[in-house]
């Protein structure tokens with residue numbers, strides 16, 4: 235579904251040249267949930283922005299369903315960390331979720347149905363007429379997730395979406411993502427700096443090296459498919475996997 239082939243990204247500006255990504259080759263199968271982790275500043279956001287068609291690549295290619303990405307693909311949705319900046323404050327929750335559906339030119343009845351379904355899925359039916367600034371951070375991020383889900387994307391990209399919320403909300407949002415992912419079968423690439431989160435959510439965890447980045451390891455997460463915050467996180471295998479990823483990231487930092 236998603237193919238990243240020898241992607242290289244160099245930021246060039248007068249007097250400054252930063253090679254953020256040296257070479258990344260990575261595939262995500264239809265319906266897979268893959269997490270990407272790496273040391274701070276290694277190029278995770280750069281990778282996601284290139285995949286989303288928001289940044290031009292310097293070399294290599296990204297394809298969605300075989301079609302090269304040259305700008306934001308129509309069947310992709312992105313959830314960013316800064317929910318405060320990704321929602322329009324002058325619009326209600328309902329209007330925020332509906333906006334991309336209008337751009338997709340869906341008929342009003344279908345738009346209403348998708349908005350209602352997605353707000354129900356994230357537990358925000360009662361907040362449809364509120365404005366984002368009237369909601370807590372966790373609720374705002376759920377609006378951003380509802381907007382992405384309502385769009386019915388083939389590919390969902392998430393860039394540290396829970397970094398700015400408290401631990402309890404974060405656990406709830408992680409479970410929400412797992413539930414939506416299972417229900418909808420959407421292909422998901424999830425960038426996080428949180429090793430536990432990556433192991434808890436992912437079917438695979440891709441560990442990136444320090445910048446200029448390459449793939450250090452593509453690790454299959456052989457935990458039972460049904461995940462639960464208490465049971466899964468207390469499995470000995472969970473501890474082994476998180477320890478392994480932690481050591482890989484330490485190694486990556488050491489090689490800087």
Ligand SMILES: Nc1ncnc2c1ncn2[C@@H]1O[C@H](COP(=O)(O)OP(=O)(O)OP(=O)(O)O)[C@@H](O)[C@H]1O
Pocket residue numbers: 245252253254272273274275276277278279280281427445
């Ligand atoms: N617009 C830009 N112009 C020049 N260099 C940039 C730009 N954006 C990012 N970089 C550089 O590219 C490298 C990767 O940055 P990026 O933000 O992708 O990393 P990250 O892994 O997402 O970071 P963090 O873990 O802190 O979120 C860094 O060296 C950064 O300074």
